[in-house]
Amino acid sequence: MKKVIMGNHAVSYGVRASEAKVISAYPITPQTHVVELLSEMCANGEIDAKFIKVESEHSAMAACVGASAAGVRTFTATSSQGLLLMHEMLHWAVGARLPIVLANINRAVGPPWSIWTDQNDSLSQRDVGWLQLYVESNQETQDTIPQAFKIAEELQMPVMVVMDAFFLSHTYEIVDLIEAEKVREFLPPYQPEIKMDVNDPHSFGNLAGPDMYMELRYMIQEAMEKGIDVIKRVDKEFEKVFGRGYGVVEAYRCDDAETILVTSGTVASTTRAVIDEMRDEGISIGALKIRVFRPFPFEDVFEILSKAKKVAVIDRNISFGGHGIFYQEIKSALYGRTGIPILGYIAGLGGRDITPSVIREIADKALSDKNPERYINWIGVKR
Amino acid sequence: MKQASIPLEEYMGSGHLACQGCGATQAMRFALKALGPQTALVIPACCWAVIDGSFPHSCVQQPIYHTAFETAAVVASGLKAGLEMRGDSETTVMAWAGDGGTFDIGLQALSGAAERNEDIIYVCYDNEAYMNTGIQRSSSTPYGAWTTTTPVTNYKRRPKKNMIDIMAAHEIPYIATASTAYPHDIIRKMAKAKEIRGTKYIQIFAPCPTGWKLAPELSVKMARLGVTSKVYPMLEITENGQKLEVWKDFEPSSVREYMKPQGRFRHLTDEELDGIEREVEANWQRLLAKEKMLGSIPGLA
Numbered sequence: 001m002k003k004v005i006m007g008n009h010a011v012s013y014g015v016r017a018s019e020a021k022v023i024s025a026y027p028i029t030p031q032t033h034v035v036e037l038l039s040e041m042c043a044n045g046e047i048d049a050k051f052i053k054v055e056s057e058h059s060a061m062a063a064c065v066g067a068s069a070a071g072v073r074t075f076t077a078t079s080s081q082g083l084l085l086m087h088e089m090l091h092w093a094v095g096a097r098l099p100i101v102l103a104n105i106n107r108a109v110g111p112p113w114s115i116w117t118d119q120n121d122s123l124s125q126r127d128v129g130w131l132q133l134y135v136e137s138n139q140e141t142q143d144t145i146p147q148a149f150k151i152a153e154e155l156q157m158p159v160m161v162v163m164d165a166f167f168l169s170h171t172y173e174i175v176d177l178i179e180a181e182k183v184r185e186f187l188p189p190y191q192p193e194i195k196m197d198v199n200d201p202h203s204f205g206n207l208a209g210p211d212m213y214m215e216l217r218y219m220i221q222e223a224m225e226k227g228i229d230v231i232k233r234v235d236k237e238f239e240k241v242f243g244r245g246y247g248v249v250e251a252y253r254c255d256d257a258e259t260i261l262v263t264s265g266t267v268a269s270t271t272r273a274v275i276d277e278m279r280d281e282g283i284s285i286g287a288l289k290i291r292v293f294r295p296f297p298f299e300d301v302f303e304i305l306s307k308a309k310k311v312a313v314i315d316r317n318i319s320f321g322g323h324g325i326f327y328q329e330i331k332s333a334l335y336g337r338t339g340i341p342i343l344g345y346i347a348g349l350g351g352r353d354i355t356p357s358v359i360r361e362i363a364d365k366a367l368s369d370k371n372p373e374r375y376i377n378w379i380g381v382k383r
Numbered sequence: 384m385k386q387a388s389i390p391l392e393e394y395m396g397s398g399h400l401a402c403q404g405c406g407a408t409q410a411m412r413f414a415l416k417a418l419g420p421q422t423a424l425v426i427p428a429c430c431w432a433v434i435d436g437s438f439p440h441s442c443v444q445q446p447i448y449h450t451a452f453e454t455a456a457v458v459a460s461g462l463k464a465g466l467e468m469r470g471d472s473e474t475t476v477m478a479w480a481g482d483g484g485t486f487d488i489g490l491q492a493l494s495g496a497a498e499r500n501e502d503i504i505y506v507c508y509d510n511e512a513y514m515n516t517g518i519q520r521s522s523s524t525p526y527g528a529w530t531t532t533t534p535v536t537n538y539k540r541r542p543k544k545n546m547i548d549i550m551a552a553h554e555i556p557y558i559a560t561a562s563t564a565y566p567h568d569i570i571r572k573m574a575k576a577k578e579i580r581g582t583k584y585i586q587i588f589a590p591c592p593t594g595w596k597l598a599p600e601l602s603v604k605m606a607r608l609g610v611t612s613k614v615y616p617m618l619e620i621t622e623n624g625q626k627l628e629v630w631k632d633f634e635p636s637s638v639r640e641y642m643k644p645q646g647r648f649r650h651l652t653d654e655e656l657d658g659i660e661r662e663v664e665a666n667w668q669r670l671l672a673k674e675k676m677l678g679s680i681p682g683l684a
Contacts, residue, residue: 054492067468200446
């Protein structure tokens with residue numbers, strides 16, 4: 001069934017179709033609609049789940065940890081300060097190998113207070129060990145939720161689905177709704193081998209000395225390294241049932257492109273329009289959208305970008321004292337294997353609009369920039 | 384004090400990692416005897432995170448989920464919800480935390496769980512300081528006590544936080560204090576809590592010989608003298624905070640007899656001890672007055 005819904009509700013419908021059993025969340029703008037609709041769905045029996053209405057995001061993630069430890073499918077959603085408050089328990093979910101799915105609506109971090117989008121909230125959680133998938137449309141948002149559960153449960157790793165505040169969360173689009181009955185063909189019920197069980201008692205997470213801890217960390221990295229293949233396979237399986245797939249990266253008119261713009265999230269849609277316009281002008285340019293940030297698809301990125309003569313990365317985020325965060329990853333993917341200039345552009349922080357003309361400005365700068373040492377170019381900053 | 388028999392079954396092995404005379408260890412042994420094998424535990428950072436033993440060993444036969452310091456009550460809430468969604472509504476979920484994880488860092492999550500009336504037993508084994516990190520003051524540390532962060536030149540000059548009143552304000556179905564000197568009573572209260580649906584809060588007075596600078600063989604004696612000196616009253620609050628019963632049927636002893644053997648109080652002068660004695664008596668009288676007041680409200684039990 002097709003329905004016009006907001007991005008936040010696309011998350012809720014994805015969770016309903018995935019038949020999550022325990023949901024726990026705390027409200028925060030711009031995420032709140034996700035859990036409002038879910039609490040309604042729980043109340044009216046549309047979804048057979050318990051909703052634990054906790055007193056903080058830290059507790060939301062902790063409740064998910066407890067529920068997931070019991071061996072049931074578990075979901076939460078948050079944004080910005082909420083995600084940062086969860087930080088400790090994000091680590092816990094990884095160390096405990098719990099396949100929790102979290103939707104994070106990218107919102108800038110205060111102070112000053114901002115409710116608008118940028119990626120610093122989720123990207124500052126880069127090293128906790130969560131898989132991160134950045135989505136671009138409401139359809140992709142809904143479809144990515146059951147994909148995330150399947151990936152999470154196979155790898156025994158938590159997965160974060162990340163989307164832009166307002167540009168996606170509050171924007172209405174047509175979505176082909178998926179139903180639980182059909183999703184079951186793709187995503188079977190979660191039946192973990194290891195769980196909290198009085199009939200098979202274990203002590204989980206107790207002290208591990210230096211002789212053991214490192215091996216457990218190695219196993220997390222092993223799961224991450226398997227992740228790219230698992231994400232690709234799960235995406236194919238989803239496509240088989242629903243006819244839609246998204247890949248780990250998406251190359252747009254990159255085959256013969258001399259210059260490639262690298263983007264993520266909703267900026268990818270706008271960028272495609274600019275690429276078409278520039279192609280019409282005879283400029284050899286393409287765009288690469290990064291959908292999967294952790295594990296980072298180093299090989300897929302290399303394969304596409306290594307054919308170009310110049311790469312420009314648009315970051316709606318910044319690692320202070322470093323560079324744009326996607327920029328650093330792209331550089332790392334190409335390091336030592338090509339001599340292609342890689343230029344970094346910081347744009348759209350705190351929800352500042354990244355319009356077609358902003359992207360055109362970045363593209364024009366990249367085309368004319370002869371100095372590949374300039375890793376950070378601020379776009380539209382009043383100085 | 385009402386008696387219960389002590390079940391013969393042992394769920395805790397001797398290979399634990401606690402100090403000699405550890406009250407927290409005695410408390411767990413009796414609690415598990417009362418609750419039996421169909422019990423799942425959640426333990427945050429506290430002495431018991433270590434006492435359990437290191438991976439892959441555990442000194443407890445029931446499953447344990449170790450979690451972050453401030454999350455015992457909410458992880459227990461999530462675990463209970465998860466078990467119920469799995470079709471298991473029989474398993475008792477018990478959060479088991481120290482006073483740091485209860486009175487201080489875990490207070491928010493505990494308040495949240497109690498307000499939602501989650502069907503869990505929350506036990507605070509109260510040894511009155513951060514003992515696992517090496518004896519730092521908590522908001523449960525009593526007035527006058529030495530700890531490594533309240534040196535004798537600047538001993539703790541604020542009273543112990545009244546956690547029982549805080550929990551009573553949440554109107555949960557069952558609240559009790561207990562003491563490791565009275566195992567029958569711990570067992571009776573745990574067994575009672577097991578049969579009640581909703582949030583149960585039990586605070587067990589659990590001496591820490593290491594942190595109290597006390598001879599280990601005096602651990603149980605201190606747990607008893609704390610009660611009989613009225614420093615640590617034994618009580619039960621039922622009817623969602625509306626009925627208070629204080630245990631009074633004991634031979635009273637002096638506050639000095641309780642405090643003297645403990646090195647943590649050694650620096651106190653006679654004058655300071657007099658002051659503490661007066662405060663203990665005042666608290667006791669307030670408690671009895673409250674018991675009487677609640678019992679006298681028409682329409683309340």
